[in-house]
Amino acid sequence: MHILFKFLIPLITLYYSSQVTPSIASSSSSFSPSILTQGSSILVENKDYLVSPNGTFTAGFHKIGQNAYYFAIWFSIPMLDGNYTLVWMANRDEPVNGKRSTFSLSREGNLVLTDAGNTIWKSTNIRSNSPVELQLLDSGNLVLTTLENKSSYLWQSFSFPTDTLLPNQPFTKDTVLISSRSSTNLSSGFYKMYFENDNVIKLLYSSNEITSVYWPLPYLVSWEAERTTYNNSKSALLDSKGQFQSTDDLSFRTIDYGDQALQRRLTLDVDGNIRVYSLKNRRWSVSWQAVSLPCSIHGVCGPNSLCTYNSKSERRCACPHGYKSKNNSDVSFGCEPIHDLSGHHENFEFIKLPYVEFYGFDSDYIENATFKECKKACLTNSNCKAFQFAFYNEENHFKCYVKTLLFNGYYKGTPFTTYLKLPKSDVLSYDQDVANESGLTCSSSIIELKRTYEKKRENGPLKFTLWFSIILGVIEVTSFVFFYYVTKQPSTTTTQSYLAIATGFKRFTYAEIVKASNKFREEIGRGGGGIVYKGILPDKRVVAIKRLHEAIQGEAEFLTEMSTIGRINHKNLIETYGYCAEGKHRILVYEYMENGSLAGNLGGNQLDWQNMFEIAVGVAKGLAYLHEECLEWVLHCDVKPQNILLDANYNPKVADFGLSKLFHQGVAENSIFSRIRGTRGYMAPEWVFNLPITSKVDVYSFGMVVLEMITGRSPTYDQPRDENERLEQKRLVSWVREKVHEAGESLTDAQIMEIRNPMIRGGYEKEHMNNLLIVALQCVEEDKDARPTMSEVVKMIMHLVAVDD
Numbered sequence: 168m169h170i171l172f173k174f175l176i177p178l179i180t181l182y183y184s185s186q187v188t189p190s191i192a193s194s195s196s197s198f199s200p201s202i203l204t205q206g207s208s209i210l211v212e213n214k215d216y217l218v219s220p221n222g223t224f225t226a227g228f229h230k231i232g233q234n235a236y237y238f239a240i241w242f243s244i245p246m247l248d249g250n251y252t253l254v255w256m257a258n259r260d261e262p263v264n265g266k267r268s269t270f271s272l273s274r275e276g277n278l279v280l281t282d283a284g285n286t287i288w289k290s291t292n293i294r295s296n297s298p299v300e301l302q303l304l305d306s307g308n309l310v311l312t313t314l315e316n317k318s319s320y321l322w323q324s325f326s327f328p329t330d331t332l333l334p335n336q337p338f339t340k341d342t343v344l345i346s347s348r349s350s351t352n353l354s355s356g357f358y359k360m361y362f363e364n365d366n367v368i369k370l371l372y373s374s375n376e377i378t379s380v381y382w383p384l385p386y387l388v389s390w391e392a393e394r395t396t397y398n399n400s401k402s403a404l405l406d407s408k409g410q411f412q413s414t415d416d417l418s419f420r421t422i423d424y425g426d427q428a429l430q431r432r433l434t435l436d437v438d439g440n441i442r443v444y445s446l447k448n449r450r451w452s453v454s455w456q457a458v459s460l461p462c463s464i465h466g467v468c469g470p471n472s473l474c475t476y477n478s479k480s481e482r483r484c485a486c487p488h489g490y491k492s493k494n495n496s497d498v499s500f501g502c503e504p505i506h507d508l509s510g511h512h513e514n515f516e517f518i519k520l521p522y523v524e525f526y527g528f529d530s531d532y533i534e535n536a537t538f539k540e541c542k543k544a545c546l547t548n549s550n551c552k553a554f555q556f557a558f559y560n561e562e563n564h565f566k567c568y569v570k571t572l573l574f575n576g577y578y579k580g581t582p583f584t585t586y587l588k589l590p591k592s593d594v595l596s597y598d599q600d601v602a603n604e605s606g607l608t609c610s611s612s613i614i615e616l617k618r619t620y621e622k623k624r625e626n627g628p629l630k631f632t633l634w635f636s637i638i639l640g641v642i643e644v645t646s647f648v649f650f651y652y653v654t655k656q657p658s659t660t661t662t663q664s665y666l667a668i669a670t671g672f673k674r675f676t677y678a679e680i681v682k683a684s685n686k687f688r689e690e691i692g693r694g695g696g697g698i699v700y701k702g703i704l705p706d707k708r709v710v711a712i713k714r715l716h717e718a719i720q721g722e723a724e725f726l727t728e729m730s731t732i733g734r735i736n737h738k739n740l741i742e743t744y745g746y747c748a749e750g751k752h753r754i755l756v757y758e759y760m761e762n763g764s765l766a767g768n769l770g771g772n773q774l775d776w777q778n779m780f781e782i783a784v785g786v787a788k789g790l791a792y793l794h795e796e797c798l799e800w801v802l803h804c805d806v807k808p809q810n811i812l813l814d815a816n817y818n819p820k821v822a823d824f825g826l827s828k829l830f831h832q833g834v835a836e837n838s839i840f841s842r843i844r845g846t847r848g849y850m851a852p853e854w855v856f857n858l859p860i861t862s863k864v865d866v867y868s869f870g871m872v873v874l875e876m877i878t879g880r881s882p883t884y885d886q887p888r889d890e891n892e893r894l895e896q897k898r899l900v901s902w903v904r905e906k907v908h909e910a911g912e913s914l915t916d917a918q919i920m921e922i923r924n925p926m927i928r929g930g931y932e933k934e935h936m937n938n939l940l941i942v943a944l945q946c947v948e949e950d951k952d953a954r955p956t957m958s959e960v961v962k963m964i965m966h967l968v969a970v971d972d
């Protein structure tokens with residue numbers, strides 16, 4: 168019935184000499200590789216393809232599994248991993264067999280896909296009196312035209328997109344994009360992009376249980392989301408330069424805008440985000456995306472679960488305390504309560520999930536309620552799963568939402584707080600490890616070595632408040648715990664025990680240090696209790712050698728600290744190669760950082776905003792590790808741009824940690840921090856007002872550093888250290904705070920221009936800037952309990968660098 172001509176591999180083509188009689192095809196003279204003629208077919212067994220004239224696209228049967236095929240269009244070039252990128256599928260929800268499946272252009276002029284004679288898919292009924300043909304164009308459009316007029320399309324694949332739009336493929340009121348089910352199952356999934364009746368392009372999550380729009384943000388009216396409802400033409404287009412323009416005023420340019428040679432595609436991804444990808448070196452890289460906070464996409468984690476980010480900024484789902492996973496192999500099933508939540512209200516209590524919001528399903532909303540009233544409203548409602556209670560600054564009052572279903576939960580930041588209803592037994596057993604925050608697994612390279620002063624910490628075990636460790640009712644009062652290091656001389660310490668700390672962490676002799684530093688010839692920095700020199704080890708490693716001031720005495724204390732430092736291993740903390748403790752010499756050997764300190768880079772124009780965001784996240788991660796992960800509590804106490812070093816790729820590493828105790832020998836035992844530490848400008852108010860010192864001092868300093876990074880304004884002043892200086896420091900904070908407050912939900916471009924540091928190059932996403940500012944402002948709250956912990960900070964700003972690859 169059909170005749171195939173194999174041409175250059177993989178170009179195979181079909182040609183029919185006559186539309187009427189299925190006879191022998193003519194040979195090469197009328198050869199046409201991208202055309203299927205009337206009455207002819209493509210067979211699955213023959214691996215026949217249509218290829219667009221310049222070879223960019225291929226159409227044909229594409230294998231997607233054991234004996235399962237789609238009729239699809241894909242980019243002819245395979246990606247580096249050998250896979251092809253499909254841009255259209257005729258039968259995504261119903262794959263056909265690898266045998267006896269055909270795709271034909273019928274005599275009547277219809278496209279028909281059959282599997283063993285059964286019609287699986289058909290183009291809409293076309294009645295054409297004149298002869299027709301099917302052609303795959305270089306744009307990726309598969310078009311059915313009459314022979315007379317090839318620019319009039321009877322049918323085209325561009326009108327029926329699956330999850331992808333190609334450049335110049337119109338998106339209209341009649342088209343929708345539907346995401347794939349998963350990265351391996353390309354059938355129709357849960358996310359949909361479409362023109363709503365109000366003329367605005369929206370993203371919708373739709374499953375059996377819930378249906379909700381999440382983009383643009385559902386609580387914004389269209390003009391707040393910078394969309395218009397007035398133009399009912401409902402059409403949008405991504406052009407070949409990389410600009411997307413829609414009649415609802417949604418308009419954006421990809422980061423590589425202007426380059427017309429690039430292949431691009433706009434895809435509604437499995438995770439519910441729309442991304443534009445550009446093809447570079449046979450790899451797709453993201454050049455634009457709609458949603459920068461992956462957790463704000465609805466539906467990802469199923470009911471009753473919490474969306475968080477793992478250490479690679481990837482989204483992960485977790486069950487809150489008292490809940491368990493419904494299906495361990497598929498997070499979209501969500502979580503279910505371990506114990507029955509019906510029953511008498513006396514049996515229930517609440518745990519507090521700070522910064523967590525669950526979107527929607529409010530069975531009750533009480534304005535100006537007190538906390539007690541809100542709690543009662545949930546307790547007495549047997550369907551209530553949780554309530555959300557918070558003070559809203561803008562409206563100047565409290566809001567109380569009673570929730571009967573928990574969907575779309577994630578860490579949203581202030582003022583959101585969710586109180587989860589649980590049986591009393593569950594509340595009592597509640598520890599910090601909600602949701603199995605497995606981010607806290609320690610790097611295996613840390614050698615288990617008992618810290619020698621551990622036994623000496625008699626003053627109360629340290630229970631630092633992690634994420635949601637505040638149990639309501641039980642610890643409503645306060646839950647931070649004082650902590651002090653008691654660094655009394657460990658009695659059994661021997662020098663040898665430190666040599667075994669870790670491979671690569673070494674005790675140097677003074678002679679080795681003198682040689683490596685070439686007799687301390689090249690000074691590269693000062694501060695933090697010593698002078699830093701450049702050096703080269705015998706194995707050619709370039710190092711920074713820090714010679715501590717001689718005031719530091721006591722070899723044992725020094726060695727104790729070295730044992731801590733030697734165990735610290737994090738990509739955002741400077742690596743210590745070793746130390747020297749000989750006679751009165753106390754020397755540390757660090758990795759050398761090519762780009763010096765952040766302080767040295769803020770004034771120059773080396774950094775762009777992407778660097779800035781990455782530096783902020785990196786520093787936050789490093790500090791979070793020091794405070795909470797793996798190790799015991801290590802306070803930095805001197806976070807400032809001078810102590811943030813940048814490697815050759817401008818990745819940040821925090822330096823000068825773990826030494827804070829060394830400078831406090833000889834002070835009263837229980838007030839190890841009785842002397843003010845830190846650097847003017849970055850110091851938390853606790854130091855000045857002589858309040859207890861906790862890890863929140865580092866959070867404060869971090870916030871100041873971020874504000875300085877964004878604004879380019881330094882908070883340090885050459886004034887005496889007194890209340891006036893505090894006022895100056897406050898001035899930067901309140902200046903920024905005012906701007907953000909004026910702006911309400913989100914800063915405008917003009918407002919950002921006013922705040923941001925003009926020395927920093929490149930573009931930024933407004934939303935990123937906005938979020939980073941808000942997080943930084945939370946960090947510099949005067950009241951330390953109002954500041955988030957470092958790991959909360961990491962969670963809140965993680966998405967800032969989640970873009971790209």
Ligand SMILES: *[C@@H]1O[C@H](CO)[C@@H](O)[C@H](O)[C@H]1NC(C)=O
Binds near residue numbers: 248249250
């Ligand atoms: C490539 O395709 C294979 C088989 O379909 C699949 O297992 C693999 O995960 C794909 N690779 C990527 C990066 O998607």
Ligand SMILES: *[C@@H]1O[C@H](CO)[C@@H](O)[C@H](O)[C@H]1NC(C)=O
Binds near residue numbers: 222223305
């Ligand atoms: C093929 O044609 C398309 C559309 O005109 C163009 O974008 C693409 O660059 C061309 N590809 C090659 C390899 O010439």
Ligand SMILES: *[C@@H]1O[C@H](CO)[C@@H](O)[C@H](O)[C@H]1NC(C)=O
Binds near residue numbers: 316317318319320
């Ligand atoms: C072919 O079709 C196009 C689009 O429908 C139309 O604009 C054009 O006039 C037609 N040309 C001829 C020769 O009929």
Ligand SMILES: *[C@@H]1O[C@H](CO)[C@@H](O)[C@H](O)[C@H]1NC(C)=O
Binds near residue numbers: 232352
């Ligand atoms: C893909 O997902 C659909 C919808 O859940 C399901 O019916 C189908 O069996 C899945 N296909 C494969 C190959 O897993």
Ligand SMILES: *[C@@H]1O[C@H](CO)[C@@H](O)[C@H](O)[C@H]1NC(C)=O
Binds near residue numbers: 399400414
């Ligand atoms: C709607 O948008 C289209 C395309 O941008 C434009 O041509 C048309 O004039 C607009 N209509 C109105 C009423 O603004």
Ligand SMILES: *[C@@H]1O[C@H](CO)[C@@H](O)[C@H](O)[C@H]1NC(C)=O
Binds near residue numbers: 494495497
């Ligand atoms: C869990 O999910 C997997 C994958 O979707 C499915 O095959 C399995 O049947 C599910 N198990 C239960 C108990 O629902």
Ligand SMILES: *[C@@H]1O[C@H](CO)[C@@H](O)[C@H](O)[C@H]1NC(C)=O
Binds near residue numbers: 534563
């Ligand atoms: C709630 O309290 C605030 C502050 O007391 C007040 O301004 C506001 O009008 C109150 N709202 C309602 C609905 O009672």
Ligand SMILES: *[C@@H]1O[C@H](CO)[C@@H](O)[C@H](O)[C@H]1NC(C)=O
Binds near residue numbers: 486492
């Ligand atoms: C959570 O942690 C507990 C104990 O560490 C473990 O038994 C359980 O399987 C974990 N649950 C999940 C969902 O990972």
